[in-house]
Amino acid sequence: MTTLTTLVLGGYGNFGARICRALAGDPSQHHHMTLLVAGRDAARAQALAATLHHGARGVALDHQAPGLADQLRAWGVGLVIHTAGPFQAQAYAVAQAAAQAGAHYIDLADGRRFVCDFPAAVHGTFAAAQRTAVTGASTVPALSSAVIDHLCAGWQHIDSIDICIAPAQRAPRGQATLAAVLSYCGVPIPVWEGGQWRPRRGWSEPVPVHFQRLRPRLAAVCDIPDLELFPQRYQVRDRVVFRAALEVGLAQRSFAAIAALRHWGLLPHPERLAGLLHRAGGVLDVLGTPLGGMVVRVAGTDAHGHTRRRAWHIAADHDHGPEIPCMAAILLARRLAAGNPLPLGAHTSTGLLALESFAPEFDRWGMVTDVVEEPA
Numbered sequence: 001m002t003t004l005t006t007l008v009l010g011g012y013g014n015f016g017a018r019i020c021r022a023l024a025g026d027p028s029q030h031h032h033m034t035l036l037v038a039g040r041d042a043a044r045a046q047a048l049a050a051t052l053h054h055g056a057r058g059v060a061l062d063h064q065a066p067g068l069a070d071q072l073r074a075w076g077v078g079l080v081i082h083t084a085g086p087f088q089a090q091a092y093a094v095a096q097a098a099a100q101a102g103a104h105y106i107d108l109a110d111g112r113r114f115v116c117d118f119p120a121a122v123h124g125t126f127a128a129a130q131r132t133a134v135t136g137a138s139t140v141p142a143l144s145s146a147v148i149d150h151l152c153a154g155w156q157h158i159d160s161i162d163i164c165i166a167p168a169q170r171a172p173r174g175q176a177t178l179a180a181v182l183s184y185c186g187v188p189i190p191v192w193e194g195g196q197w198r199p200r201r202g203w204s205e206p207v208p209v210h211f212q213r214l215r216p217r218l219a220a221v222c223d224i225p226d227l228e229l230f231p232q233r234y235q236v237r238d239r240v241v242f243r244a245a246l247e248v249g250l251a252q253r254s255f256a257a258i259a260a261l262r263h264w265g266l267l268p269h270p271e272r273l274a275g276l277l278h279r280a281g282g283v284l285d286v287l288g289t290p291l292g293g294m295v296v297r298v299a300g301t302d303a304h305g306h307t308r309r310r311a312w313h314i315a316a317d318h319d320h321g322p323e324i325p326c327m328a329a330i331l332l333a334r335r336l337a338a339g340n341p342l343p344l345g346a347h348t349s350t351g352l353l354a355l356e357s358f359a360p361e362f363d364r365w366g367m368v369t370d371v372v373e374e375p376a
Contacts, residue, residue: 002078003032003033003034004032004033004034004078004079004336004337005033005034005036005075005076005077005078005079006023006033006034006035006036006077006078006079006080006081006333006337007036007038007059007061007072007075007077007079007080007081007103008020008023008035008036008037008038008081008083009038009039009061009063009080009081009082009083009084009094010038010039010082010083010084010085011036011037011038011039011045011048011058011083012037012039012041012044012045012047012048012058013039013083013084013176014176014177014322015083015108015322015325015326016037016039016081016083016084017048018322018323018326019081019083019326019329019330019333020035020037020048020049020052020056021052022326022330023035023330023333023334024052024053024054024056025052026334032337032338032339033333033337034055034056035049035052035054035055035056035057036056036057036058036059036075036077037049037052037056037057037058037059038058038059038060038061039060039061039084040060040061040062041060042058042059042060044058045058045059045060046058059075063082063084063093063094063097064093068093068094068097069096069097069098069100069101070101072097072098072101072103073100073101073102077098077101077103078102078103078104078336079103079104079105079106079333079336079337080094080095080097080098080103080104080105080106081106081107081108081329081333082094082095082105082106082107082108082109083107083108083329084176085108085109085110085176085177085179085180086111086176086177086179086180086183086271087107087109087110087111087114087115087180088111088113088114088180088183088184089183090109090111090114092118092121092122094107095107095118095122095125095126095133095135095346096122096125098131098133099122099125099126099128099129099131099133100125100129102129102131103131104131104132104133104336104342105126105131105132105133105134106133106134106137106329106332106333107134107135107136107137107329108136108137108138108325108326108329109135109136109138110136110138110140110177110180110224110225111180111225112223112224112225112227112228114135115135115136115141115225115229115348116225116228116229116348118133118135118136118346118348119135119345119346119347119348121346122346123345123346123347124345125346126344126345126346127344127345127346130344131344132336132341132342132343132344132345132347133345133346133347134332134342134346134347134348134349134352135346135347135348135349136225136348136349136350137328137329137332137349137352138325138326138328138329138349139165139294139324139325139328140163140165140224140225140226140242141224141225141226141229141230141348141349141350142327142328142349142350142352142353143324143327143328143353143355143358144163144226144296145226145229145230145233145349145350145351146351146353146354146355146357146358147296147312147355148161148230148234148296148298149351149354149355150312150354150355151296151298151310151312151371152234152298152300152310154302154303155300155301155302155303155308156300156301156302156303156305157235157237157300157301158234158235158236158237158298158299158300159236159237159238159299159300159301160236160237160238160239160240160241160297160298160299160300161226161230161234161236161239161240161241161296161297161298162239162241162243162295162296162297162298163226163241163242163243163294163295163296163297164209164211164219164242164243164244164245164294164295165242165243165244165245165294166209166211166214166217166219166244166245166246166247166292166293166294166295167244167246167247167292167321167322168247168288168289168290168291168292168316168319168321169246169247169248169251169288169289175274175275176274178274178277179271179274180271181203181222181244181255182258182270182271182273182274182277183270183271184202184203184222184223185202185203185255185258185259185262185270186201186202186203186204186258186259186260186261186262186263186267186270187201187202187223187262188200188201188202189201189202189221189222189223189227190227190228191221191227191239191240191241192227192230192231192236192239192240193238193239193241194238194239195237195238195239200221201221201259201263202220202221202222202223202259203220203221203222203244203255203256203258203259204220204221204256204259204260204263205220205221205256206218206219206220206245206252206253206256207219207220207243209243209245209295210295211293211295211313211315212295212311212313212315212370212372213291213293213313213315213368213370214291214292214293214315217245217246217247217249217252218245218246218249218252218253219243219244219245219252220243220244220245220252220255220256220259221241221242221243222242222243222244224242225348226240226242227240227241227242229348229350233350233351237300247288247289247292248288258270258273290317290318290319291315291316291317292315292316292319292321293313293314293315293316293321294313294314294324295311295312295313295314296311296312297309297310297311297374298310298311299376306376307376308373308376309373309374309375309376310371310372310373310374311370311371311372311374312369312370312371312372313369313370313371313372314362314367314368314369315367315368315369316365316367317366317367318365318366320365320366320367323361323365324367327358327361328349328352328353328358330361331353331357331358331361332349332352332353
């Protein structure tokens with residue numbers, strides 16, 4: 001079997017570094033994969049690669065510079081894992097370059113338009129190249145769809161899906177992630193609610209959400225691909241809502257205030273505050289804990305015609321929560337390296353992974369999951 005040369009773009013960043021450590025630290029992959037840690041800063045890329053061993057190399061690469069496909073081809077890259085966000089303002093140049101170089105492509109995009117429009121934009125290119133491209137290989141929609149498929153197996157129909165992510169205050173935060181979040185703060189977001197599309201302002205009007213192993217938190221609506229993908233995929237009758245719940249109430253209310261300022265036209269570009277808020281966020285860490293998690297709640301009618309409400313919870317302690325967004329990309333990369341093909345062409349990550357495939361990753365980081373039957 002040939003060795004899959006895998007290039008992780010943004011490889012020394014918050015998520016990229018975790019993916020590099022996981023792929024380089026997997027003994028079963030050492031004969032199947034060669035790792036390139038890539039980013040604009042050669043010294044940082046090489047410093048991380050030096051800690052990984054097993055032939056990992058750090059390389060300088062600016063994905064916005066011309067000649068990307070030629071560079072990938074010169075290095076013999078067979079898989080590009082794109083973690084260099086924010087994706088909200090990006091086009092598909094990295095994916096197109098991967099296809100031109102004859103490489104597979106996986107990204108961790110969370111931008112709604114980026115992910116939802118991706119298959120139509122690049123499917124033909126990847127199908128012609130006989131390669132696979134997967135977008136949104138992250139907590140949403142890869143893990144979220146796996147959870148729904150598990151909770152609702154055999155159901156006649158689904159009435160509602162409510163998802164909430166609750167990061168630990170102390171968990172490492174990436175500035176690109178923060179910029180992505182701020183980009184839709186206060187902006188009207190189309191949400192499937194009451195069986196129709198309704199506008200809801202991002203990060204405004206937080207409501208309390210309850211978790212199995214975390215204290216209740218205030219949570220506000222966020223813009224993610226699931227909001228658009230799931231109503232059609234699951235034929236949801238009533239609503240699909242995604243919220244994020246920051247651990248410190250003051251932080252949650254600060255986002256609500258930023259949303260209000262943008263709505264009133266007083267803060268037209270809140271994403272420009274990402275650097276400042278990234279540096280200042282640590283001030284609130286003393287009020288938080290290393291415990292984060294997620295809940296997916298579904299309601300509908302099961303195979304026997306009974307009304308059901310079920311919830312899947314995960315709790316991640318010791319600031320391990322940021323490992324979760326990396327798991328889908330890691331699992332898909334291992335599958336490709338082991339010679340187990342994925343569907344050719346371009347796809348969102350929805351439905352590509354079963355929930356049980358995540359279980360070893362949850363165990364590795366000491367994460368605890370619960371499935372709870374709730375009163376119908």
